[in-house]
Every structure is written in structure tokens, then in C-alpha cells.
Amino acid sequence: MSTLLLKVNPTNPEMSVIRKAAEIIKRGGLVAFPTETVYGLGADALNEEAVKKIFEAKGRPLDNPVIVHVSNEEMLRLVTENIPEIAWKLISRFWPGPLTLVLKRSARLPDITVAGLDTVAVRMPRHRVALRLIEESERPIAAPSANLSGSPSPTRFEHVVKDLYGKIDAIIDGGETEIGLESTVLSLVSSSPMILRPGGVTIEQLKEVIGYVDLHPVVLAELELDKIIARSPGMKYRHYAPRAELIVVQGEHSMVRKKIKELIEYYAEKGQRVGVLFIGESGYGADEEIKLGDFGDFVQIARNLFSSLRELDEKRVEVIIAEGVEERGLGLAIMNRLRKASGGRIIRV
Ligand code: TXA
Numbered sequence: 001m002s003t004l005l006l007k008v009n010p011t012n013p014e015m016s017v018i019r020k021a022a023e024i025i026k027r028g029g030l031v032a033f034p035t036e037t038v039y040g041l042g043a044d045a046l047n048e049e050a051v052k053k054i055f056e057a058k059g060r061p062l063d064n065p066v067i068v069h070v071s072n073e074e075m076l077r078l079v080t081e082n083i084p085e086i087a088w089k090l091i092s093r094f095w096p097g098p099l100t101l102v103l104k105r106s107a108r109l110p111d112i113t114v115a116g117l118d119t120v121a122v123r124m125p126r127h128r129v130a131l132r133l134i135e136e137s138e139r140p141i142a143a144p145s146a147n148l149s150g151s152p153s154p155t156r157f158e159h160v161v162k163d164l165y166g167k168i169d170a171i172i173d174g175g176e177t178e179i180g181l182e183s184t185v186l187s188l189v190s191s192s193p194m195i196l197r198p199g200g201v202t203i204e205q206l207k208e209v210i211g212y213v214d215l216h217p218v219v220l221a222e223l224e225l226d227k228i229i230a231r232s233p234g235m236k237y238r239h240y241a242p243r244a245e246l247i248v249v250q251g252e253h254s255m256v257r258k259k260i261k262e263l264i265e266y267y268a269e270k271g272q273r274v275g276v277l278f279i280g281e282s283g284y285g286a287d288e289e290i291k292l293g294d295f296g297d298f299v300q301i302a303r304n305l306f307s308s309l310r311e312l313d314e315k316r317v318e319v320i321i322a323e324g325v326e327e328r329g330l331g332l333a334i335m336n337r338l339r340k341a342s343g344g345r346i347i348r349v
């Protein structure tokens, strides 16, 4: 399949480009587009055949439902039922933005979009290109992250090209995404609001608006807990993983540095190429190193995380050692992705 590459101004998108992409969505094709979190792989959420193609292109298991993206209240009502009061509170504070709400689905959605569940995950993105594309398509757009299933989510056009070129109809180039991690998935169908996936909106921010918020145990779990009945089906798959083996070291900073130096030496002795993802001023003199961000700058660290994992893979390192962060604010989402990408290999010092 030939893939159309469409360059766009991310803050003031040319309508000619948006129209071209919307035409593809309307006739049941696949378009990758930037959002404020990561790139999404979009299809008409109401078109069963179109959504099926998303799963095929990504190699995504059919029991992992995708997020439905809307641009107005009418579309939200079209895909959901019984929207509770608490949802409206959250919507007025966080939409458009990186908050996905799990609500009761409507019968208008084909089963494949929600993987046969009686709920739907829905969000309104705040990226201009994403919003215009949904508006111009005049229908909700189903879109998981635009990566091959299991690999780190794409935060740049080049990442999407690498994973999906030749497999989808078009890719819109809107530059680098702002947040770099996916949206927060919050269930509003459990007895109390529960975070199924931490992301761009923090638990602290949610609590300010609705008081109490639960954290699903799998968010903090050391390993993929297949035995927990996963409420968010995506929880049970290995995710975000680079090809290289990944080890995360978390704790007091001087102890972290000491431990990482030991690990570098250990792998160097075994003759393995080591890459390090570090935080703060100085690296470690490993084979390859990338600075994730300044100390405590979770915004910067989040933005760089996925692209740095991909970059180290391209540099063909065999082991990646990453400095962990504290699990507060965006740090909760950063550690959740590092935990999943490492398969739970976290050393605490
Ligand atoms: O930031 C984002 O959310 C990006 C951009 C493109 O919007 N999208 C994204 O989609 O990350 P995806 O498909 O990669 O992740 C969707 C997550 C998965 O963990 C999935 O299991 C969960 O949302 N999910 C989808 N529908 C659900 C439902 N009905 N109930 C519970 N979890 C659901």
C-alpha cells in the first residue's frame, strides 16, 4: 500500500491537508495524526471494517479496545449512554485534553471498537490537527497510539513512518507531540472513579476536581499481573518496550548513580553494549547515553521518554539502564511506562 505523507502546520493546520485526511477517514481508510499526547492511528469509529484495519496494521490483539476521539458534545452523546454528573465536571475542567473517560457505550458503536465490552473509552484531544480532523470527518475517530503493538508509542512523525509506512493510507506530519505520554484513562463505571492508566492528567489534578480517586492495583504492580482481572484490557500486554533489555534504577539520587555505575561495569565485562537514560547534569560514560531531562523536570522527562527508548534501540545497544523518578505528579505515569517497558525490572536503592 502506498502511504500519503502530509505535512501540516501543527498550530494552524492548512484546511486543504485536513480535508484530504478527512476524506480518507470518511471512506474507511487509516490516517495517523498528531495529538497532544502521542500520535494516534485513526479510523471512523462507527465503521467496523475501518476499525478492523487498525488492529491489522498495528498487530494489536482484538480484545484490546481503542480510544474513541470526539470533538464536541454531540459526538460524545452519540457513542455513550448515561453520562454521570461527575463526568461533566471532569469534562468541563480537562477537555479538550489528555483525559480519557470510560463510560457506558451506546449501541451505535460496532463491537470491534470496544472489543465487545459494554463500555467505551472516550476523549477530546486538544491538538489543533486532531480536533480539526475529527470535525472535518464529521464522526468520532477511533485511534490507538500509532505504533506497532508492543513498541514505544510514537511522539514524532518519523516514529510513525518507521512503524506503519506502507501499512496505512496517510500519515500527517505535525512535528513532535507536546506531552509525550498517553492520556490518563479514568473509569467512571466502577463504584468510584478509578485510574486504569496514569497519563497526561495527574491524580493530584483529578482529586482537586472530584475529591476521591482510586488507583487500579495494576498501575503500580511490579509485574504484569495477568491474574488481576484486567479492567483495562491493555493492561495485560507487554507495552512500550524497546528491543534492548531495560533495567530501571529508582531511589535516592547518589545511590542510583552508584548502582548504575556498578551495572555499567557488570555489562561491560560481559562485552555488552550499554545505553543509559540519565536525569540531571552528568552522564556515566556508557557506550550510549541520552539525557531525559533536568532533575525533577517531569514534563521534559515525559516528553523525551519514548523517543529516547527508540533512539537507543537504533544505536543497537543490548542493555538500557534508566534512572527512575519519584511517583508523584507526572512521575506516576513515567514510572508506569518504565515499569511496563522493563517487564518489571526495577531496582530500588
Ligand atoms: O493519549 C492517548 O490516549 C493516545 C492518543 C492517540 O489519544 N491513545 C492511546 O490509545 O494511547 P491506546 O489504544 O494505545 O490505549 C488505550 C488504552 C488501552 O490501555 C485500552 O485497554 C484502554 O485504553 N481502553 C480502551 N477502551 C477501554 C474500555 N472500554 N475500558 C477500559 N479500558 C479501555
Ligand code: MG
Binding pocket: 144, 145, 153
Ligand atoms: Mg498504545
